[in-house]
Amino acid sequence: MGKERRTNVIPLPEVDGVTLERIIGFLKIYTEESFQQFTVQEKKKRCDEFFANCKFNDFLTLASASNYMGAQVVLDEACQRTADMMKNKSVAWVRKNFGIKNNFTPEEEEAMREKHEWAYEGVDPDDDEEDII
């Protein structure tokens, strides 16, 4: 077996070219430490710039890729923005926009909705401290 002519190529099967370029672009400008030095507003502004023109799918692709590459800031932001998109959205909305197929049987789903309504409710920690007269 002959030697590889180009010895510095590392194949990244999980990341596509476009995403890779974007993340590298980000990493070239900021390192972990240098990014943390910004104020909250500045961080937001720079992230907004980076994520401008991102479509829905892009957030997830970026999240996946940056996780693989260890780009922590991009990962956090991409996850946060995905979460923001699904905040307060109904089940039907989420299924439609994320393209998820409902794999519950109708009986299962019915039963789960029933239980959800009256078996339990998730409590935010703050609720406990509210004074109800």
Next chain:
Amino acid sequence: MLSPSAGKSISASNLDSGEETRDKHHPGWPDPFPRRRVDPEEALKHAILMARRHRPVSHSGSTTPYSESETDSSDAANPSAASLDCTSSLSDELLLRVFGKLPDARQHISNSLVCRRWCALCGKLLRSIRLLDWEFLESGRLSYRFPNLIEIDLVRACVKSERNLGTLLSNKLVEIRLTSGLLENEGFFVRNEDMIDSIRIDEGVRILAEGCKNLRKVSLMNVGEEGLGYLGKECELLQEMELHYCNDSALKSIGSFRNLQILKLIPSIPAIYASVVSDIGMTFLAQGCRRLVKLELVGCDGSYDGIKAIGQCCPMLEELSVISHRMEGGWLSGLSYCTNLKTLRIESCANIDVSPGPVEHLGSCAMLEELWLQRCLMRDEKGVSALFSVCRDVKELVVEDCWGLDDSVFAAAAVFRAIRSLSLEGCSLLSTQGLESVIQSWKDLERLRVVSCNNIKDSEMTADLATLFSVLKELKWRPDSRSLLSASLAGTGIRQKGGRSLRSK
């Protein structure tokens, strides 16, 4: 592996096999509990099992495609973009990270209906829950779906009630749904018969403890000795607990909680329910929970002996709240045994101490820093002055909405030699003179707050009092709604400090 004991607890009415019935009230809709072979409980179990099975293997950064992939898209319009599950390429870990950034925990419940995978994942994220239906717990489904619970409130589920029917009773201490027939309840909204019995509660608690080992905070009602014992043994991280309608014998096993630091014992709430925790229970508590830092006793019986036991055995106790107490006279002198007590709160008490005994035998809590009196009846001079004597080293006194606090009762406050801060709100009998004669003797006073004390009038302000005010670091003076003090003191150079400065009008 968990074995949910579904068989035992499913109520008989839903298991009859038969044709599907229509809901009686809404004939067009299917009956929510269809009587057919595939019953909802089984369907649910099946759903959870399937969700677990279909979860893709997760390594960080891997892109294992989701096995039950949506290759046949029902969305004919655009086969490539929207209908492909864009989360399928994310590992479980990554998806959990995304979910973890959702601000509202209730979203997890909604998300768990999206698909099986999300159901399994979201369940893992739910940390805090309030149970409404006891069966959901005893069937094992709760601990199966939400294994990472840290906090759980079971109180509402302990009271028998029909689904979301009935009146919701809620106050500061408890929130429960009442069934009809209140009028026959002999003076209490919730009687023993209205609650799920102890044995069944213990069994449910056992199932909970087996499945949710990370619990740190639990609220229970009518739990028995066995249930508490099991919970303490299995959930070693448990630090905070609230026990409603508890009694002495249940507390026998409270020692099994090795890390319990915050405890609220609510054996009785006036007009709502009544059980008894006496010196016996308090002694079990004292001997079992040496690490107690914060204790709230609501509606407890007991006496000097119980308080003394707690004081002697719980050296780390820093905060004690006594609410609506039913203790025998003389309990105050037990407080001096709580040597590290920093905060004492007395709330909603009809009396402080009916027979406190001679002052020489009262002792005091040397480390005490704060004394809070809220919504108490303070007519008994002896009781109040005994309390003040025990708390003579306090630095901060807060009195809120207390009745009967007039000049002669308040005069006992002169005993606070080291006090730095006083807050009076809603004390309508105290006069300016009564206030002045006490605070003039306090050499270290730095902060004063007087709000809505209708008998304190600006017109009775004396020069001495004004001088005293001028050396305070903080002053909030609003005894009545149209205080003229700020206007008349303008320009005298009283120091201002942030939001607590003198309000101009």
